[in-house]
Amino acid sequence: MSSIYLRRRITNWLAMGFSALATLIGLTFLAWILWETLRQGISALNFKLFTGITANGDEGGLANAMVGSLIINFLGIAIATPIGVLAGTWLAEYANRTKLGETIRFLNDILLSAPSIVMGLFVYTIIVLPSTVLTHGSTSFSGFAGGVALALIALPVIVRTTDEMLRLVPSTLREAALSLGVPQWKLTMQILIRAARSGIITGVLLALARISGETAPLLFTAFGNNYMTLNPIDKMSSLPQIIYQYANDPGDTAHAMAWAGAFVVTMFVLLLSLGSRLVFSRNKVSHD
Amino acid sequence: MSAQPGTLAPPRVVEQRTHRDARQEQLFRWLLKGCALLVLASLLGAAGATLWGGREAFAKFGWHFLVSTAWDPGNDVYGALVPVYGTIVTSLIALLIAVPVSFGIALYLSEVAPTWLRTPVSSAIELLAGIPSIIYGMWGLFVFAPFFSEHIKPWLTSNLGNKPDDGKLSWVAQHVPFVGKLFGSDYPFGASILVAGIVLAIMIIPFISSVMREVFQTVPTRLKESAYALGSSTWEVSWDIVLPYTRSAVIGGIFLGLGRALGETMAVAFIIGNSMTFSASLLDPGTSIASTIANQFSEASGLQKSSLMALAFLLFVVTFIVLLIARLMLRQLKRKEGN
Numbered sequence: 001m002s003s004i005y006l007r008r009r010i011t012n013w014l015a016m017g018f019s020a021l022a023t024l025i026g027l028t029f030l031a032w033i034l035w036e037t038l039r040q041g042i043s044a045l046n047f048k049l050f051t052g053i054t055a056n057g058d059e060g061g062l063a064n065a066m067v068g069s070l071i072i073n074f075l076g077i078a079i080a081t082p083i084g085v086l087a088g089t090w091l092a093e094y095a096n097r098t099k100l101g102e103t104i105r106f107l108n109d110i111l112l113s114a115p116s117i118v119m120g121l122f123v124y125t126i127i128v129l130p131s132t133v134l135t136h137g138s139t140s141f142s143g144f145a146g147g148v149a150l151a152l153i154a155l156p157v158i159v160r161t162t163d164e165m166l167r168l169v170p171s172t173l174r175e176a177a178l179s180l181g182v183p184q185w186k187l188t189m190q191i192l193i194r195a196a197r198s199g200i201i202t203g204v205l206l207a208l209a210r211i212s213g214e215t216a217p218l219l220f221t222a223f224g225n226n227y228m229t230l231n232p233i234d235k236m237s238s239l240p241q242i243i244y245q246y247a248n249d250p251g252d253t254a255h256a257m258a259w260a261g262a263f264v265v266t267m268f269v270l271l272l273s274l275g276s277r278l279v280f281s282r283n284k285v286s287h288d
Numbered sequence: 289m290s291a292q293p294g295t296l297a298p299p300r301v302v303e304q305r306t307h308r309d310a311r312q313e314q315l316f317r318w319l320l321k322g323c324a325l326l327v328l329a330s331l332l333g334a335a336g337a338t339l340w341g342g343r344e345a346f347a348k349f350g351w352h353f354l355v356s357t358a359w360d361p362g363n364d365v366y367g368a369l370v371p372v373y374g375t376i377v378t379s380l381i382a383l384l385i386a387v388p389v390s391f392g393i394a395l396y397l398s399e400v401a402p403t404w405l406r407t408p409v410s411s412a413i414e415l416l417a418g419i420p421s422i423i424y425g426m427w428g429l430f431v432f433a434p435f436f437s438e439h440i441k442p443w444l445t446s447n448l449g450n451k452p453d454d455g456k457l458s459w460v461a462q463h464v465p466f467v468g469k470l471f472g473s474d475y476p477f478g479a480s481i482l483v484a485g486i487v488l489a490i491m492i493i494p495f496i497s498s499v500m501r502e503v504f505q506t507v508p509t510r511l512k513e514s515a516y517a518l519g520s521s522t523w524e525v526s527w528d529i530v531l532p533y534t535r536s537a538v539i540g541g542i543f544l545g546l547g548r549a550l551g552e553t554m555a556v557a558f559i560i561g562n563s564m565t566f567s568a569s570l571l572d573p574g575t576s577i578a579s580t581i582a583n584q585f586s587e588a589s590g591l592q593k594s595s596l597m598a599l600a601f602l603l604f605v606v607t608f609i610v611l612l613i614a615r616l617m618l619r620q621l622k623r624k625e626g627n
Contacts, residue, residue, distance in 0.1 A: 008521055015523035019400050022392025023409060026497070029490045030416050033427045040430075083323045090320035101324075108327050110611045113544065115551025117578045118334050118604045121585070121597065125337035152330050159327060183309040185316035213420020216553035216578065220585055240422045244554065247426055255430070262426050266419060273418045 041263020044256035054242060055226035058253040062261055064228040065242040068143065072222055072238050075147025076211050080154035081204055088162025093188055111156040120217030123149040128221060143236030146222025153214060154207035161203025165196035198279055205276035209269045215240035239265050335604055342598025344591060353598065359564040366595035368602060370566050374481060374574035378556060379549040381485025386493045387542055394500035399522050417494035425558030428487040433478030433559055441571060444471045473571035479561035482570040487555050492545035499541030503534040503621055540617030547611040551603060553578035577603045
């Protein structure tokens with residue numbers, strides 16, 4: 001009898017030990033990755049990174065990539081936000097429990113983790129290739145195409161959060177407004193979206209965090225540009241793309257600059273996701 | 289709206305307003321629906337665009353495309369087997385490592401850890417999901433791959449592989465089938481299928497563990513308490529009560545991680561070595577569908593470009609099916625919850 005107890009107890013101890021070990025493994029890798037990014041990134045940071053451009057190679061900096069990243073991310077969010085919010089509103093307010101609505105909600109969840117490189121190829125096919133006609137034959141990669149590719153990745157994130165946040169709005173709010181004779185579109189735009197605003201903003205910030213580290217969809221859309229450009233129909237470089245290029249370069253200076261870029265991107269993404277969490281938790285408190 | 293307070297608007301005005309409202313309502317509905325249909329369109333468009341782009345390759349090679357290991361731009365002959373093999377094997381390695389570790393993490397966070405520790409630890413694990421994939425790639429290339437080739441790989445090749453440095457085959461390599469081939473390598477660097485699989489595992493751990501943790505929390509407390517009251521240990525409750533109750537959602541979470549791993553591009557492109565020659569060894573460089581596209585697409589033209597598009601179509605269809613299964617499995621638990 002006691003040997004059974006002992007065996008069960010040992011099994012339990014082993015399992016608990018294993019679970020703690022698994023957690024430790026996860027945390028170790030997190031610390032290892034963040035530590036290397038911080039260490040190598042900070043030691044490579046200098047003023048020139050923010051002023052020089054990549055055309056000057058080792059003597060240059062990453063300014064054109066940073067500006068390009070800002071523009072492309074801004075384009076992506078600017079395209080995805082209105083479409084995503086409206087689509088999410090449709091799912092929550094007009095098509096909740098309809099067949100089409102359920103299908104789109106389901107497919108949106110799938111799109112959420114679809115391979116981003118395929119999205120890049122999709123945009124390449126529908127924007128870059130057709131616009132070659134305008135540039136008389138040379139392949140017309142552009143920052144705009146990069147923005148569209150990122151918008152496709154941000155879209156499902158925004159749709160989903162909008163949908164979820166609107167469904168959290170109490171239905172008494174809707175009933176009160178409708179009983180006053182407010183048309184439904186006004187109710188949606190002026191009351192519901194306002195009530196769910198901070199949740200929707202969180203979704204947009206999360207989407208921004210998601211796309212600002214994306215590289216694969218930009219390779220064949222924005223392509224890259226060693227010179228500074230503000231024109232969205234020009235080829236445009238971005239931080240992740242320059243990191244990829246420099247990390248594959250044999251030179252040590254290039255590696256250092258890639259680490260510096262990696263540091264900037266990581267900090268941006270982590271601060272964004274932390275910040276959006278703060279916005280959200282404050283919202284939660286005020287509702288209680 | 290123009291009516292004075294206390295007076296009723298004349299019937300004509302009311303009628304006009306009703307008409308206007310109805311028109312605007314209709315317009316608004318169509319606008320919203322159009323936006324929602326764009327979501328559908330982007331999914332179908334991505335599949336359609338890659339299928340259209342890959343039509344030449346599909347027409348030229350047919351089914352042979354799937355089973356051929358050729359990738360020869362010189363003779364314009366292409367086959368998908370090497371990247372498909374790399375994609376599947378890296379994802380399987382990732383699952384093999386990530387599933388038990390994620391289960392351990394979810395178990396720790398939902399049953400074992402003291403309450404004050406749960407939130408900080410789970411936020412830290414979620415932070416892993418927030419790190420961009422290119423950072424995983426850089427860390428893999430500059431930190432992990434050298435570490436691997438210095439400390440882990442020599443042990444693997446000399447104890448398990450069929451090409452050990454000193455020429456003496458180990459007992460395992462002689463007696464256990466396949467193992468020798470899997471771990472035999474004379475490639476001097478760290479970048480390999482195995483390293484790519486390990487890095488992928490780290491990337492998908494936060495996804496799988498957060499799904500697992502979430503669904504573990506849906507198990508009714510009375511179910512667990514009944515088992516504890518009968519004298520079960522924490523492990524027995526987790527293994528015999530919690531896991532069977534959440535089985536379908538746990539499988540859903542695993543498939544979600546698999547979907548991520550299959551489509552991951554940048555991290556893999558950095559560390560898989562990008563070799564288009566077939567090798568059964570996990571310690572040799574290989575390639576995956578996504579990293580092949582990332583490396584070759586911008587310089588490709590003609591049939592090669594079409595073959596890359598065809599690869600992208602394959603990848604898209606396979607991840608779609610995997611994610612479809614994942615979502616269906618996850619939905620089953622929700623239905624259970626509703627009852």
